[in-house]
Amino acid sequence: MVQGTVNWSTKADKDWLQGYVDDWVDFYRKHTKEGQVASYIPILAKANPNHLGISIHGKNGMIVKSGDTDIPFTIQSISKVISFMVACMEKGIGYVLDRVDVEPTGEAFNSIMHLEMKSIDKPLNPFVNAGALTVTSMLNGKTAMEKLEPILKLLEKMIGYRPTINQAVFESEEESSARNRAIGYYLVETGFLESNLELTLETYFKQCSIEITVDDLARIGLILANDGRDPFGEGEIIPRQIARIVKALMLTCGMYDASGKFATYVGIPAKSGVSGGIMAVAPPRVRERYLPFIEGCGIGVYGPALEDRGNSIAGIKLLKHIASQWDLSVF
Ligand code: DON
Incomplete structure (x- = not known):
């Protein structure tokens, strides 16, 4: 029984979360129509504006991904x-x-x-x-x-x-x-x-122009969530103090002139790029309720249709919804 588990690591847990994330990606995809792909770099204008994909990698090994997750894009x-x-x-x-x-x-x-x-x-x-x-x-x-x-x-x-x-x-x-x-x-x-x-x-x-995928962004986000250590590898990849500074910068400056809104309504460090990627970091959190990915996770999003500040329009809405459903905010 999914709700009775304590670590969200069984196949049934994954299937349960997967069902929700699939529904949310389907629901938020319509918002891609409200944005525009970046065109000031001509080749980026060739991206498919309807694409939307997300990958979430948890510290406990759980991976949930949905939508257009196999499309490589530039970082x-x-x-x-x-x-x-x-x-x-x-x-x-x-x-x-x-x-x-x-x-x-x-x-x-x-x-x-x-x-x-x-x-x-x-x-x-x-x-x-x-x-x-x-x-x-x-x-x-x-x-x-x-x-x-x-x-x-x-x-x-x-x-x-x-x-x-x-x-x-x-x-x-x-x-x-x-x-x-x-x-x-x-x-x-x-x-x-x-x-x-x-x-x-x-x-x-x-x-x-380095090419990556949403899984790659989720992996990097997970390592930052874990203060610079790979939960499945050995030792420190990024010194803890640097990981901390970079997360503070992502929270305050990572979404450009939409950073205040993102911190207020989503509440986690994130960094966007004009090709439609967002790398988000949900650090471990202390809550009374038991929530998915409570030990922390990294999230990669791809949605090349952008809002006027240069961030993925549907990606932000999807992240906002997930953050509120799973209480991801660091505040
Ligand atoms: O024009 C540039 O500087 C880019 N190649 C990088 C821009 C970027 O991703 C800004 N993001 N939202």
Whole structure:
């Protein structure tokens, strides 16, 4: 009897949760029609706007996935989480945070405005493009592939295979790079970039073009939920303090200028990308009731139709519903 179990790990438990998640994906798929696929990078406009998929990986080994879960997509801005962690591991947290702040901007991810309007001494956070380019410029290496190697290695450790870079997406990013170049030139002029602009941009576009799936995002989310340790592997993959900082940044800045609403209505750290991915982290929680995934889980979502801030429109609605049903909020 499902309700009488204590660890949500039996086949009957899984089937029960699976039934619900299938219904919720079916229900929320209609909201994909309210969004638009990203078109400022031409190749992303080819995505099927009706797609919606989710994968949830629990610390107890339970995996529930539903919808369009087999479609590979590019990681885009979710890579900013990985590059930030790699920079902290390479240079030390203090070094990185001396050069990039941890404050939400309340502005679009590719805004250049705050750099000039507010009298700041560093980009406001690593998840807006100004901060992400600064972080990427800090990575060790003289070529883009040297800088990317530790990112690919860290991903491989977490997802179990070496991901590839989608060359067509990389080229499309380069062809439509005017805004990132503008931000980049501003960073050069203000002395924030530690590598030359061309190398920084090439590395950044390549990191955004890494291909992943919802299962991969759920795996990474699960490791973050577990403070940087793989519950099924040995040892620490990400130092605990870095995992904590990155989760705080995801909660406050991960969904761009919709981060406040996401924290309020969903209540878990998450990071989105313009190809429609969302990586969410539900840390272990203490509750009176016994709830699914109470020991923590990672969630990967794919839904390329976006709202006006650049986040998956149906993905956010689906996450909001699941978070309320299972009481996932960290608050
Ligand atoms: O235009 C860029 O900077 C991208 N390649 C990454 C953008 C992104 O995913 C922002 N997200 N919501």
